[in-house]
Amino acid sequence: MNTKILFEDLGNKDYKETWDYQEQLFKxxxxxxxxxxxxxxxxxxxxxxxxxxxxHVYTLGKSGDFSNLLISEESLASIGATFYKINRGGDITYHGPGQIVGYPILDLENFFTDIHKYLRLLEEMVILTLAEYGLNAERSKGETGVWLDVGTPFARKICALGVRASRWVTMHGFAFNVNSDLGYFDHMIPCGIKGKSVTSLNVELGKTKVSEEEVKEKLLKHFANLFNAQLVSA
Known part of the structure; x- marks a missing residue:
């Protein structure tokens, strides 16, 4: 069992190029x-x-409903965005500048063979990171991801999850809003869940900008601890 994980920060990279790279590592x-x-x-x-x-990009999971994209494909160019239908679980998701996207491509047989546990640990990584900023984040029953003020009229999602797994190998992952332009979420029904809003860490903290490098360091620390893994630069 190999619990060493090769880590790479790809910076700002086109969605399709990154998807192709994920697919190659997965294969x-x-x-x-x-x-x-x-x-x-x-x-x-x-x-x-x-x-x-x-x-800026919108992606639709394999079981997603295209009607959850509220802007025509022809109009996407006017807001500088693209669209892809992809092979992960979940519905529609937005990615863009100011958002930390993480793609763990793991052989879970090196750790544990339980997809439910895998998703809960990814959520826990974000929950623990937000706790370091004084925010009480939670899970919302039946709704994958990380939320604030669950069970109130002010419930809002700060991190979305969507994964694919085959033979216990994972790909895709999570999207954590840190300094996101929340206006782009107005062009979709987030994760296909009507009546729920989204938020970003900088908004919750009342700051213009939060250090994304600092957030990444915290995420990696909690990820390594939760998975009992050693992260090394690729």
């Missing part, structure tokens, strides 16, 4: 697992964790 792990099974070898599978910031 490499699957190929190793298939080879081990067929040839009865014991090659070590790699684990990866990517941070990235995307230009």
């Amino acid at each position: 490499n792990i699957l190929d190793t697992k298939i080879k081990n099974r067929r040839e009865e070898t014991h090659l070590e599978t790699k684990n990866h964790f990517l941070f990235v910031e995307h230009p």
